[in-house]
Amino acid sequence: MKKGDHLFLVDGSGYIFRAYHALPPLNRKSDGLPTNAVLGFCNMVWKLMQDARNTNVGITPTHFAVIFDYSSKTFRNELYAEYKANRSAPPEDLIPQFGLIREATRAFDLPCIEMEGFEADDLIATYCRLACEAGGDTTIISSDKDLMQLVGPTVSMYDPMKDRQIGIPEVIEKWGVPPEKMIDLQSLTGDSVDNVPGVPGIGPKTAAQLLEQFGDLDTLLARAGEIKQEKRRQAIIDNADKARISRDLVTLKNDVPVVEALGDLVLQPPNGPRLIGFLKAMEFTTLTRRVAEATDSDVATIDAAALTIETGDAAHGPDVGAGAPAAARAQTQPAVEQSATAAMDSSRGNVEGTVSGLVATRIQQAAVAKFDPTAYVCVRDVATLQSWIAEARETGTVAFRAETTSLDPMQAELVGFSLATRPGRAAYVPLAHRTADDDLLGGGMAPEQISFEAARDALAPLLADPSVLKIGHNVKYDWLVLRRHGLLMQPYDDAMLLSYVLDGGTAGGHDIASLADKWLGRAMIPYKDLVGSGKKLVTFAFVEIDRATSYSAEGADVAFRLWQVLKPQLAAKRLASVYERLERPLVETLAKMEERGISVDRQMLSRLSGDFAQRAAALEDEIYQVAGERFTIGSPKQLGDILFDRMKLPGGSKTKSGQWSTTAQVLEELAAEGYELPRKIVDWRQVTKLKSTYTDALPEYVNPSTKRVHTSYALAATTTGRLSSSEPNLQNIPIRTAEGRKIRTAFIADKGNKLISADYSQIELRVLAHVADIPQLKQAFANGDDIHAATASEMFNTPVEGMPREIRNRAKAINFGIIYGISAFGLANQLSIPREEASDYIKKYFERFPGIRDYIESTKASARELGYVETIFGRRIHYPEIRSSNPSIRAFNERASTNARLQGTAADIIRRAMIRVDKALEDAGLSARMLLQVHDELIFETAESEVEATIPVVREVMENAAMPAVALSVPLQVDARAADNWDEAH
DNA sequence: AGGTTGACATA
């Protein structure tokens, strides 16, 4: 090696893990062998070798090597036995890829270097030194912070997934210290992943500050007494040894006796046929073609290579791949579900060939496509806006994103919007940005912006054009903001909902940033970077237009690309009907419900607040009296100390963090034994909870212009398909206690109107009776019997007439237990009985209802095999951890998955009802408006005169909501009532 | 200022 030469060192082991987690699952089509990390690796190496202009590296390598860890045991374990001790085993579908990636390295004709007793990082450090001594430069292909200590004038790093160079300035920016101080910094912070201890309580910020102050670790440890902050000083003095051990662990060894010399690492031109043979064997069609073009080879004449390594029994492994054999899976569907989905899904039959080919191509393209924020356009005049609109008309698809003054769509004013017409081509249109300084009213309008009216007139025809598909992410928000500005957006697709349907239950949220990271490998600009936080929070109107452009156009660009990746997967996975019938139509339904809002009686709430405050104050006095001291009653920690340490009350139990538990259950038990204080605490908690969460908080949510409360429903928040409600949460308004119910009476109909509450009776048990096909339960529901009494009668051979309350309650608890995925532990807890007794109940229950045990077992087995469960409408809910070797994690996933089929099916049914009910009311000439959904209950507001006509329409829609997709073998029953307030209507 | 924990409201 000589001056001017350039060595590329790929951190192979680091890349494997990162690629595995960053890239969507991918399986070899012929046998399901997992290959996502292998594909990522091959794409990356090919790009690096092929042409440095493709990446930010901008340098062509002369020498090239891929470095791996040999095993998990190294000399560092001698130094510190705990080193990397808490590493868990790699995921199952990653294991076969370790060998494949080494094989890939050899197929590229690259040196594949590893050495027993040393980590890849030590080998990298050694080659960096050798290259430097020979006068050459080095680029380390990795973003691992452990390697940043090597960065210097001749050594830099390159993050292949973010396409980013890491040199001395980047290290300083990220960690606050130059590379040569990284070792000292890591010695202080430690590393929880590698189990490097560091100094507890010292994070990167503090460490950087200390090193800035003292220069280096040795000086810091020697002069630790000078540190002003008491806790910090003590921590460093007490843990100096740990810091020194940590330094030994994080310092990379740069004198490993390596076998391959630098001369052995000279980069050879690619051996086309050999590489193509391997890529063919992996079934990487796109990359195979690319390599063939670049090396001028004929793919057809090259045979797929025989792999030399053991790839394991992958064909029977989990089938979670994006390009997975959906057709094969369809044949294993239970017949009942098959018919349900078949009835709904018109796009079936087209699952293989073109569709899955498109899916694979799109995923690959998206993962490697570049982002160029400088290419985004800022539109300042109507003519340019018109040209973008014309472009959107031509392509027929356009991503849209609104920027506003508020996260609350009911208060948001439009500040600007973005359009994207294809990946990388996006424009931001500022409308109402303001300047920061200027007058007292909060600044003047920024110059050179299109007026809202002009933009609206230009945009309206495009947004409403039935032949142009609008793409968004969380469309409900944009749809509602636009509607409030007089604009209708239709038709649309929502990337968030696509992800929710495709990947419900898998780790990671469906927010745009997570999806951009997951599918596009793109770290988006955080919203907070623009608007700040805390005291410095500003509305989007005060964001500089240049920054707003980069941010907002990126949002539209990302939405467009996500849609390209996700939409084709719907058909390939037979989920198109779930998206089209259960998700997308709800956007508009929910937006309208949110827009309508509900009236609350503020006077009543304020009066209740006063009552609760008085009651709480009285209880506080009594509590201090009995306790003999004043303390913070709301602090479980202080309360636990007083009850169990100072007053020595019996029967205390601990929470998982080791504190005394002071839950209502514990306090109730103590109260039952005659202690005075616990009862008062329980009462105090109830009153303060009602006050702070409801009577104080609700009036704050009354919208100043509509005078009503507008909740926000999340469509993609729950794993099971339920909605969730927030700001305020109107799905947990009290009902169980008399005090709490008073809050419900504050939800009222407007003058001349009534509220109608319509709720499904026992919907989840009915779903259970249907899917598990239980004759006794079906009969009981058909008869209209009291289902808990019927269960008790069957279990205990007791007639329903004259049945003691207690017996029915037990059956009721068991019925709920079945829905929740029963365990003896949980049932015992619920009924306050010994576990053995609970166990006997369950046994008896299964004897009488063997079909339910069979149903639970078959659900678990299928969830275990497929990695997901399905509702009867085909919604898929993933449980990737159901095969965990940890018994408690596994058991939890089993309970959750059995519950999800029932809860999810019930959620799907009410979704279907909600989607249909508006039209049914309209067709019946009724003016009732749906306001709220509480999982199995719908609340409407309607003119008093129409109540009698409305109830049968609502009931009809709800009771027949499963039809025609599924004909339930159990009737659905809906109870409905009208009143002036929610409490009396329910 | 932001995140975590324990408690508790609902279906």
Next chain:
DNA sequence: GTATGTCAACCTT
């Protein structure tokens, strides 16, 4: 035993 969201206290940065 399932699924959520909010609040107050407390801890860390």
